[in-house]
Amino acid sequence: MSAVTGHTHTDTDRAGIVRADVGHTDVESKDVVGSPPVAQPAYDIAAWRRRIPLLKSLVLMNNCSQAPQLDVTREAAEAYLDSWNNAGMDWDAWMAETYRAKVEFARLINASPDDIAVSSSVSEATASLASSLDFSGERRKVVTTEAEFPSVAHVWQAHAKYGLEVDWVPVRDDIVYLEDYDDVIDERTLLVSACHAYYQNGYVQDVAAIARKAHDEGALLYVDAYQSLGVAEVDVQAMDIDFLASGNLKFLLGVPGIAFLYVRPGLVERLEPAVTGWFGRADPFSFDARRLDWAPTAARFDTGTPPVINAYISRAGMAAINEIGVDAIAAWTGQLTRRLVEGGRARGFQLHGIDDPRRKTPSTAFVCPEGESHRVEALLLKRGILAAARGPVIRLAPHFYNTLDDLDVALDALKAVFEEDLSA
Numbered sequence: 001m002s003a004v005t006g007h008t009h010t011d012t013d014r015a016g017i018v019r020a021d022v023g024h025t026d027v028e029s030k031d032v033v034g035s036p037p038v039a040q041p042a043y044d045i046a047a048w049r050r051r052i053p054l055l056k057s058l059v060l061m062n063n064c065s066q067a068p069q070l071d072v073t074r075e076a077a078e079a080y081l082d083s084w085n086n087a088g089m090d091w092d093a094w095m096a097e098t099y100r101a102k103v104e105f106a107r108l109i110n111a112s113p114d115d116i117a118v119s120s121s122v123s124e125a126t127a128s129l130a131s132s133l134d135f136s137g138e139r140r141k142v143v144t145t146e147a148e149f150p151s152v153a154h155v156w157q158a159h160a161k162y163g164l165e166v167d168w169v170p171v172r173d174d175i176v177y178l179e180d181y182d183d184v185i186d187e188r189t190l191l192v193s194a195c196h197a198y199y200q201n202g203y204v205q206d207v208a209a210i211a212r213k214a215h216d217e218g219a220l221l222y223v224d225a226y227q228s229l230g231v232a233e234v235d236v237q238a239m240d241i242d243f244l245a246s247g248n249l250k251f252l253l254g255v256p257g258i259a260f261l262y263v264r265p266g267l268v269e270r271l272e273p274a275v276t277g278w279f280g281r282a283d284p285f286s287f288d289a290r291r292l293d294w295a296p297t298a299a300r301f302d303t304g305t306p307p308v309i310n311a312y313i314s315r316a317g318m319a320a321i322n323e324i325g326v327d328a329i330a331a332w333t334g335q336l337t338r339r340l341v342e343g344g345r346a347r348g349f350q351l352h353g354i355d356d357p358r359r360k361t362p363s364t365a366f367v368c369p370e371g372e373s374h375r376v377e378a379l380l381l382k383r384g385i386l387a388a389a390r391g392p393v394i395r396l397a398p399h400f401y402n403t404l405d406d407l408d409v410a411l412d413a414l415k416a417v418f419e420e421d422l423s424a
């Protein structure tokens with residue numbers, strides 16, 4: 001049992017709306033999101049809202065799944081289409097833009113662009129990383145958690161045929177306890193694979209502490225930051241992270257079909273991914289089929305022709321996030337989280353996970369009546385709220401542009417869905 005005590009959470013009522021239990025206020029109260037909540041955003045929220053056309057017709061609470069289009073992301077897509085249409089092809093410009101996407105990603109995590117590889121999905125980036133590791137020795141264990149997005153955990157399991165052994169850190173009380181890593185990380189652990197935020201309910205792990213545990217045993221740390229980048233501060237150097245992957249369509253305001261992998265400099269020279277392609281070479285344009293050399297930087301994890309139009313869009317989305325500042329965003333979304341948690345409590349919803357805005361992203365999950373979460377999502381949409389169902393919960397995931405009013409409207413709609421629409 002953990003040192004953390006006093007959990008009142010039980011599974012006695014999974015039906016959704018009647019419990020007033022909103023989670024674990026006593027769990028590791030350390031701030032791992034970055035900026036304490038503030039009463040007002042530090043940026044001009046009204047001006048940003050005018051740049052998101054979809055806000056005219058919907059209340060957007062689906063940022064944990066797909067963030068909306070901004071004027072700049074649309075213009076970026078059009079810039080690529082114009083380039084293609086006017087120049088026919090402009091590989092120099094297209095490659096330069098792909099590199100600029102790496103620059104923006106690197107800024108987000110305090111890395112250098114040469115520490116970043118571009119990929120088409122987190123699944124592919126993780127598979128590429130896995131294919132660079134050696135599971136034939138004594139140290140062949142990957143420790144991962146039940147809170148990983150399945151994709152990531154599946155990649156590790158699929159490498160069992162190369163000798164990899166998976167060991168699991170459990171999800172308990174809808175979260176992952178830091179001390180549970182101690183039971184599974186040992187001298188046979190090659191890598192610890194931990195999500196930064198849990199896709200199900202936004203719970204944020206203390207990855208700096210996990211890094212210390214991994215490194216103390218001589219293991220490496222891989223972090224899936226897809227559910228946290230853009231709303232929680234990430235500094236790969238301060239947190240001592242070895243590898244980090246993320247896609248772009250959630251809080252980074254991008255589109256499907258592109259993802260990035262950070263590889264710590266100093267490690268990269270020792271890694272030769274079997275999932276590779278011509279862009280992973282020292283000189284992709286040498287066209288020597290017999291020579292398998294390796295780019296000296298993280299570009300060795302690049303594979304084939306990059307997803308150029310996605311790079312245009314994602315660069316623009318990440319530039320917007322960098323311009324506003326993740327610290328300012330986290331401060332405001334922390335306030336939104338508070339309102340969601342308190343508003344859920346006032347309406348009798350059952351929270352999935354914890355209620356502390358310093359330990360979670362704004363993704364806030366409420367338990368739905370069994371088997372009904374996707375119907376709840378559809379019914380909310382009928383009421384003008386775009387939210388995201390996942391397993392047993394409906395997630396309300398606001399972002400930097402949402403107001404407190406948005407949350408009240410969404411929470412009222414959810415109450416009406418629970419109390420009226422589901423039984424109609």
Ligand SMILES: Cc1ncc(COP(=O)(O)O)c(C=O)c1O
Pocket residue numbers: 120121122123124149151152195197199224225226227247259
């Ligand atoms: C935390 C997390 N990791 C990975 C993924 C999947 O990434 P991809 O589809 O790019 O492989 C998701 C998708 O929702 C996610 O939330």
